[in-house]
Amino acid sequence: MSENTVVAALRRLGYDKDKMSAHGFRGIASTLLYEQGWPSDAVERQLAHVVGSDVRQAYDYSQLIDKRREMMQAWANYLDSLKTQ
16 A cells, blocks of 8 residues: 555545654554564564664564564554454
8 A cells, every 4th residue: 555545545534744644653553562562673673674783784684574473463453452442
């Protein structure tokens, strides 16, 4: 899904650019995942951020797929729980 698709949906829902942006969802997810106690390496890799020092980047190619899958399932469960509140 493109950023423009998300922006168009936000505008149709009545959010202007000063209230919410497509990129804002990434910030919300990052904040809540950290508050839920997920390890920073998993959160940052999920957001496709560069992690660590130059030396670490040169040697550490881990993707933490299992931990990220677990984290994303927990995130999906959290989002589902919001629908029932």
